[in-house]
Amino acid sequence: MQPMLTFIVITIGLALALHLLLFGITKLFGKGGEGTLGDIRSAIGASLPTPLGVAIWVIASTLIAQKLVEHFAWSPIDLESSEGESVITIDILISMIRTGLLVIITTWFVARGVRAFSSILNNWHHSKDTIELDTTAIQALASVGVVITWVVGFIVTLQSLGFNMNAVITIGGIGGAGIAFASKDVVANFFGGIVVMLNRPFKIGDHIVSGKIDGKVMRIGLYATYLETENGDTLYVPNSIFNNSEILTVNVT
CATH class of the missing domain: 2.30.30.60 (SH3 type barrels.)
Known part of the structure; x- marks a missing residue:
């Protein structure tokens, strides 16, 4: 019991320390500055901290969960059953869930980044007379970028959880073709x-x-x-x- 408690305390302590370090770096790095580099720093500072903070605690909590599973022997160590068939243990399931959550968090960060950089372009449009930008087009393309990011993230998440992507893509393709045919005017526009x-x-x-x-x-x-x-x-x-x-x-x- 003592080693397990030590592991839990150390893991939570490291997660807390990393979160505080992230908070401090964000305060310094996220202030931005002059010029294009400052705008980029502001965009990263606005989009990265929250997803990264969530990722830190996802990793910490799943590591603790795996330690508890190992300590209380809630799942077998072997990856095969007595008949030789592959089985998914609780430990492996936790690893798969962690990977899926990290993919979702990464997707979340990229989507926030797209929004942040579109805001930068809008600011350039309003503050710099030499840069001529269509703010409506920027927002529209940013929306498309966010949708594409989440679609790709969803597919990668399903793959990381062990789903048969050939079947998912086939079903999605058939469904997409039906929707596209039913809404061809919307697609054309x-x-x-x-x-x-x-x-x-x-x-x-x-x-x-x-x-x-x-x-x-x-x-x-x-x-x-x-x-x-x-x-x-x-x-x-x-x-x-x-x-x-x-x-x-x-x-x-």
């Missing part, structure tokens, strides 16, 4: 928004004419673009329209 953001035939503030569409660009979203008409009304235009129509930019701001 989504990719139309990506094309508009990449090709930039117009930007926020431009006055455009495309067929019967006439107005000032107020917002460019992933699904639709919002225009202000001469009467002051808001015109909601699905982005897929711009992929199949000529666009005349009559007033570039």
Whole structure:
């Protein structure tokens, strides 16, 4: 019992010390500074500490759980049953859970980082006249980046937990194809928004004419673009329209 208690106390002490060290580094490192490097430091300081702190305690708690399992012999040491078939012991299960949680935490950090860097770009847009950025496009692309990050993280987590990824991907592909067919207009508008953001035939503030569409660009979203008409009304235009129509930019701001 004494060695187990010693291990638990040391593990909790190390986790607490690392957490306090992380807090101190964040206070110094997360203050940022002047220039681009300072902005990057601020983004890292805003996105890293919380996930890393959670990761420290996940590792500590799972190590303690494995020590308890070993001490009370809650699972066999052998990885095979008497019939020679592979079995998952509690110790292995805890390791798999720890790996899955760490993957989720890493995904969380990357998603927070994407949001933090998009905020930096927005700040550059508002504070530096020499940098011309479409803030709506930045936010939209950041949202896409976050979604992709979580999808990849979810797949890696399932794989780390021992799921058959071929079956998961196959089922996901069939389901995705069905959803895409049922919502083909939504998909067309989504990719139309990506094309508009990449090709930039117009930007926020431009006055455009495309067929019967006439107005000032107020917002460019992933699904639709919002225009202000001469009467002051808001015109909601699905982005897929711009992929199949000529666009005349009559007033570039």
